[in-house]
Amino acid sequence: MSLYSRITGTGSYLPPRKLSNAVLVAELAAKGLETSDDWIVERTGIRARHFVADGVFSSDLAFEAAKNALQAANRNAQEVDLIIVATSTPDMVFPSTACILQNKLGANGGIAFDMQAVCTGFVYALSVADSMIKTGAAKCALVVGAEVFSRILDFKDRTTCVLFGDGAGAVVLEASDTPGILASDLHADGKHVGILCVPGHVSGGAISGDPVLKMDGQAVFKLAVGVLEDAARAALTKAGKTEKDIDWMIPHQANIRIMQSTAKKLKLPMDKVIVTVDQHGNTSAASIPLALDYGVRNGKIKPGQTLLLEGVGGGFTWGAVILNL
């Protein structure tokens, strides 16, 4: 049994079709929906997002991200004994996207399951994988966030369809004698189920209810800016650290204004915040590992640095993880 778990490699993947605001605005205008680049940039910071092609699923994006993370960690798939895929857009009702990914990787035989905590899914999954490694249940985990939110958007609802994108990010988390994941702080409050949801379900061989994303944006915004600071501070306290120890904050990428507000409350300058929302939009559970891999690969985030990961989303769920890379 190891005392700690540590990230040994990161990876990500974005589908090739990238839509700038201008292209999306023109496509929506052709369908009679009025929006603008100015509104989207000013209210959210989003300038572009990636959408999958027909026939491409979350497991396909997860597969590419996982391969990149395994290569960075210098591990092969057969060494992986735990796969957790955080997703709200699974390939099928069941089996889990994690099982589909496991088979695509040829990593068969270990533990595999999905984590459903919407945009907080990756933070939840990382914390669960850390616990499983610490108890000796696993030694080498793949923790993935993968989403195809373009499939659950209502392109007649301008308040939501301009916000989201598709993509996947992954980390390899291994048993370690030196500290990596230092602390996490996770929460949910189910009384807010209705403010961000996809209410449809399968019943009698058909979809019953509305199978597209519904969001009360202002309610989500207000809750998000309140809870993220609390989770970050609680995780810092558990880790025996203060905000001065944070080299990089890697927040869920939903809205630049939420990130700026959290950074301000934590007295972190924005040049310590990894921002990808401008190029990726909100990719739900994939956004944090996508941003982490972006920061690592472009040389901003360096080994040994202390990171704050924090997410918030449907459920209502929220949480933070403090780690040493």
Ligand code: UT7
């Ligand atoms: O990933 C999970 C977490 N999700 C989030 O964190 C999302 C949190 N919420 C938000 O980021 C923001 O609330 C939004 C970006 C969704 C909306 O921004 P807002 O500043 O709260 O705008 P609003 O909802 O108050 O809408 C302002 C105006 C409205 O017009 P009126 O009623 O003032 O005339 C909307 O109808 O903007 C209008 N509007 C749009 N206009 C052009 C809403 N969507 C659009 C649009 N284009 N796409």
